[in-house]
Amino acid sequence: MRLHRLRMTAFGPFGATQEVDFDDLSAAGLFLLHGPTGAGKTTVLDAVCYGLYGSVPGARQAAAGQGTNLRSDHAAPATRTEVCLELTVAGRRLEITRQPPWERPKKRGTGTTTEKAQSWLREYDAAAGSWKDLSRSHQEIGEEISQLLGMSKEQFCQVVLLPQGDFARFLRADAEARGKLLGRLFDTGRFAAVEQRLAERRRGAEAEVREGDTQLLADAHRMQQAAGDAVELPLPDLAPGDPGLAEAVLAWAAVARAGARERLDIAHAALSAAESAAVAAQRRLADAREADRLQRRFAEARQRAERLEARADDYRMDRDRMERGRKAESVAPALDLREAVEREHRQAAAEEARARAALPATFADAGASGLAAAARKAAEELGSLASARRAEQRLGELATERAELDRQDRADEELLQDAASWLDGWDETRAALQGRIDAAQEAATRAEHFAGRLEPARDRLAAARRRDQLEADAAQAHERSMTARERATAAREHWLTLKEQRLQNIAAELAANLTDGEPCAVCGATEHPAPAPKAAGHVDQQAEDAALAAHRRADEARTDAEQRLGVVRAQLAAATETAGDATTVQLAEEYEELQRRHAEARDLASGLHPAREALDRAEREHERRLAARQEAGQRAASRASRRELLDRERASLEAELAQARGEAGSVAARAAQLGRQAARLTEAADAARIAEETAQRRKDADARLADAAFRAGFDTPEAAAAALLDDAQHRELQHRIDAWQHEEAAVRSVLAEPDTAAAAKLPPADVPAAGQAAALADRRVRDAASARDAAARRCAELNRLSARCAASVRRLGPLREEYDRVARLAGLAAGTSADNERKMRLESYVLAARLEQVAAAATVRLQRMSSGRYTLVHSDDRTGRGRSGLGLHVVDAWTGRERDTATLSGGETFFASLALALGLADVVTDEAGGVRLDTLFIDEGFGSLDDQTLDEVLDVLDSLRERDRSVGIVSHVADLRRRVHAQLEVVKGRSGSVLRQRGVEG
Known part of the structure; x- marks a missing residue:
């Protein structure tokens, strides 16, 4: 990580915008940040930390609260607090801009309003030569920076902003204070989590064992309840955790199962005896019910026989009526034929009267033969008009053809005129x-x-x-x-x-x-005198x-x-x-x-294609019109000849038609008159013939009906028709006759049954008494079955609970072994076990290894600062509470003795803590994944060094440039201003502090 530029506005003591060019300051490797006390030297480092993490280090963040106290009191009311940091990390050049929340004047009205914090993250694109936006989310920017740097804010403040006062306290601190700091830096919380996890597993295993014993004893009590009075042996008086509990419970369970099985055998025997008695009672009940049924059946048959005798006369009358109906059925075809012939004759007579009404009066008395002869004569006359009809039709065709010739003349005349007009243009x-x-x-x-x-x-x-x-x-x-x-x-x-x-x-x-x-899941106690109550608005897991x-x-x-x-x-x-x-x-x-x-x-x-087609069509039209004009002249000459022939043929046909029409208006009218007359005569002749035929068939049907009635035994046809039955009457009579015969046969059959007749001679059966005896026997069977089922359920429940107890005993064995093993591991990790001789917790053991690495890295620089006199070593001696692992001693090469770091003088403490800080920075950097740290800051402490030691310390710091690092020294020591040429001076005043920068050349 290398810092390039820092810009602050209204931040801390800086009221106006201040900018720091770290590239210029870092050119010499060492640069000095100096100024009077309270000017704002530490504020520059706070701004770097705030730009990266959005908060300032340590106690200053607590004092800053939500960020409003970071604002400068010297800034104008409308100027917003802002920190902009440009740096290179992991090969990427980034720019982070952060604005904490602030109270600004309202744009309208009086008073102020609070604006939220804002953050921006940009990355420089070398190929495009411009900045591109990455994010405006506080969370995303924080995650991105933490991932790139590989360290938290606390680690950064210890590794990059080396606070000498903190390391002086670390140098003299006890093991517990060192452990807290190292734990934050090296993130050893996972080892503490292992200790906690082992302790939780120990408590869980212990709870499982106790729970298993409690469950085993509870199952034993359930077996005692299930056994009831079947077992006289009392349950052993034992508590969870007592020795021999499992063996005593299993032995008592075996005795309880044996007693329950004996009770079950007795219940089975009682049930068998009750079932035999119930079968005999059911048999006696069935015999009584059968005798009662037969006696009632015989009595009902005698009553039905008496009712049949009372209806015997009706039965004989119905049977005679059925016999007459069967005789009349032989006359039914003749009756149907007579009715059908009568209907045909009436219809034929009506049709004859209608046909004669349409004829002239001259045919009123003519018979069927006379009417047929007149129809034939009219048909012959109609056939003679066929030639005249053809002539009349031809005359119509001639008129049509003559009109067509006239039309063609007119059309050709129009065609010639149109062609002449078209050809002219x-x-x-x-x-x-x-x-x-x-x-x-x-x-x-x-x-x-x-x-x-x-x-x-x-x-x-x-x-x-x-x-x-x-x-x-x-x-x-x-x-x-x-x-x-x-x-x-x-x-x-x-x-x-x-x-x-x-x-x-x-x-x-x-x-x-x-x-x-x-037991409590945290402390394991079984008593809970004062459980913590839930506060209002309690947040749960959901x-x-x-x-x-x-x-x-x-x-x-x-x-x-x-x-x-x-x-x-x-x-x-x-x-x-x-x-x-x-x-x-x-x-x-x-x-x-x-x-x-x-x-x-x-x-x-x-329009190109349509124009070409139009030209083609016009040329074809020109040729067509020339040809049409020539053809029209030829057609006119031909039509004149045809018109003369048509006129001669028309005169001849008109003379022939005048003779054939007679008095009618036309040949067609004369033919229509003859056709209607022939049709009417033919229809009347047919109707007369059919009427004569139906009259003869009616005579024949009357003779056949009289003969059929006589042969059937009836005096007249009317008597036979009256005796005839329709389907409904026949079905009703047959149903009454069949019902009487069926009832008679059924009664006769019942009275002839041997069992029914024998039962009627016996005394009346007592069915209620037999039923009561059978119900009593069934109740005894149910009681015996209930006793048997209860005994069976007791045996099954005891077997189930015994098997459950045995399974619990088998399961508790591995649980006890697991509990012993986890308890030993938890005590070893917590440092309470006798096997842990130094009483060192697991987290302390890991931190001791880290501290040993830090001491080794710090010794390399401490020997140079102290001219080879001092060496830092790690010590695992026991301290305050009997624990060990985080001791730190210094070895004095002049005396050869190892002594506590608290015995060092002020200057020795400074360069020892400086060496420790640099060593810790190297180790934490390696722990964070080897992130390269090109810019470091060392805060105060140089005033306690003499000139020679100061030179040696500066040589050590200057050697950091071998790794291409730049180191910023924060100090107000005047001698450092002469030794370090690149400087950043903080000048304070009534209107706020300002920065003055001087590079190597300046």
């Missing part, structure tokens, strides 16, 4: 059509030229419109990206706030799950998870918005390159003008 028409062809060919050439220019213009216009739209889209996407970042930041801050609130009140959440007698989910969704939305912004900007660049510098309006006007001119040329050119 032929030359002018041909010249006009040729002019249209020439103009269309010229327009086609222009249209091709405009078409070649139209497509590029359309592409530029489309690109310009896309450019305008994408500019708006880019602004919207940028706004959405900023909004998404702010929402993601707000969601993360909300989540962290809820998480912190939940952790602050976690005691109340744990207390909600405490139960009297149950609320924290919901806030975390909202934060993740907001972060995904931010990523999507930034990706969309990048896509829109790439599309905007492509559209801008295509559209050029012209505005959309200019390009649209240019494109519309090209379209108009192209459309005009294209419309004119589109």
Whole structure:
């Protein structure tokens, strides 16, 4: 990491804008930051830290609160506090700008309003030679810087801004204070988490073992309840954790199972006896019910027989009526035939009367033969008019042909006039059509030229419109990206706030799950005298998870918005390159003008083909009209000859038709009269013949009906018709006869049954008494079955609980082994185990290794500063609480003795702490992934050194340039101003401090 520039406005004691060029200061390797006390030297370092992390180091951040106290009291009310830092880290040149929240005057009215903090992150693009925006999110910028630097703010303040006072205290501190600082720097919280995890596992294993013993004893009590009075042996009086508990419970369970099985065998025997008695009772009940049924059946049959005897006369009358109906059925065909013939005769007579009514009076008395002869005579006369009808038809054809010849004369006359008129203007028409062809060919050439220019213009216009739209889209996407970042930041801050609130009140959440007698998940105690109550607005796990989910969704939305912004900007660049510098309006006007001119040329050119076709059609029309004029003259001569022949044929036909018409208006009218007369006569002859035939068939049907009635035994046909039954009457009679016969047979069958007759002779059956006996036997069976089922359930429950107890005993063995193993590991990691001789916790052990590395790195520089006299070494001796691992001693080469660092003098303490700070910076840098630190600051402490030691210290600092580092010394020692030429002076005044910079050349 190398710093390039720092710009501060209204920050700390600096009221106006101040800028520091670190590139100029770092050219010599060493530079001095000096000024009077209270001028603002440390504020420069605070500004560097604030630019990177958004907060200032240590206690000064607590004093600054939310950032409002960072503002300079010397700044103008309208000037906003701002820090801008430019640096190179991981090969990337970045610029970070931060503005803390501030109270500004209201734009309208009086008073002030608070504006939120803002941050910007930009990166320099060497290829483009310009800066590009990366983010405006506090969270994203903080994550990006932390990832690039590989260290937290605390680590940065210890590694880059070397606070000598802090390291002097670190040099003299006890093991616990050293452990806290080293823990923050090296992030050894995961080892403390391992200790905590082992302790939690130890408590969990212990709780599982105790829970297993409690469950085993609870199952034993359940077995005692299930056994009831089947086992007289009492349950052993044991508690969870007592030795022999498992063996005693299993032995008692075996005795309980044996007693329960004996009770089950007794219940099975009782159930078998009850079931046998119930079967015999059911058999007696069935016999009583059968005897009662047969006795009632015989009594019902006697009653039915009496009812049949009372209806015997009706049955005989129905049977006689059925016999007469069957005889009448033989006469039914003759009756049907007589009715059908009668209907035909009446219809034929009516048809004859209608046909005679249409004839003249001369045919009123004519028979069928006379009418047929008159019809034949009319038909013969109608046939003789066929020749006359053909002549009349030919006469009509001649008139039509003569009219067609006249029409053709008129058409040819019009054709000749039209052809003459058209041929007179032929030359002018041909010249006009040729002019249209020439103009269309010229327009086609222009249209091709405009078409070649139209497509590029359309592409530029489309690109310009896309450019305008994408500019708006880019602004919207940028706004959405900023909004998404702010929402993601707000969601993360909300989540962290809820998480912190939940952790602050976690005691109340744990207390909600405490139960009297149950061990606490934290301390293991079974008594809970004062559980922490939940405060109002308590944040639970569900609320924290919901806030975390909202934060993740907001972060995904931010990523999507930034990706969309990048896509829109790439599309905007492509559209801008295509559209050029012209505005959309200019390009649209240019494109519309090209379209108009192209459309005009294209419309004119589109007439080329129609013009050529028109010329071809005109030439063909010219030839056709010349030929038509010649043909019209030839047709006129031919029609004159044909007209003379038609006139002679018409005169001959008119003489023939006058003779054939007679008194009728025409041959067709005469033929119509004869046709109607022949049809009427034929119809009347047919109707008379049919009437005569139906009259004869009616006589024959009467004779057959009389004969059929006599043979069937009826005196007259009317008596046979009265005896005839229709289908409904026949079905009703047959149903009554069949019902009487079926009932008689059924009664006779029941009375003839041997079992029914024998039961009727016995005394009445007592069914209720037999039923009561059977119900009593069934109740005894159910009671015995219930006793058997209860005994079976007791045995099954005891077997289940015994198996569960055995499984619990098998499961508790590995749990006890796991508990012993975890307890030993937890005690070893916590330093409480007897196996841990030095009582060193796991985290302290790791920090001791880091401290040993720091001491080795610091010794390299300390020997040069002390001319080889002092060496820092790590010590694992026990301290205050009996723990060890974080001791730090100094070895004096002059005496050869190892002594505590608290015995060093003021100057020795300074360069020892300086060497320790530089060594710690190297180790933390390596721990952070080897991030190169090209700029360091050392704050105060040089006033305690003599001249020789100061020279040696400056030589050590100057040697840091071998790694291409630049070191800034923060001091007000006057001697350093003569030794270090590159200087940054802080000058304080009533209107605020200002910076004066002097490089190597200056």
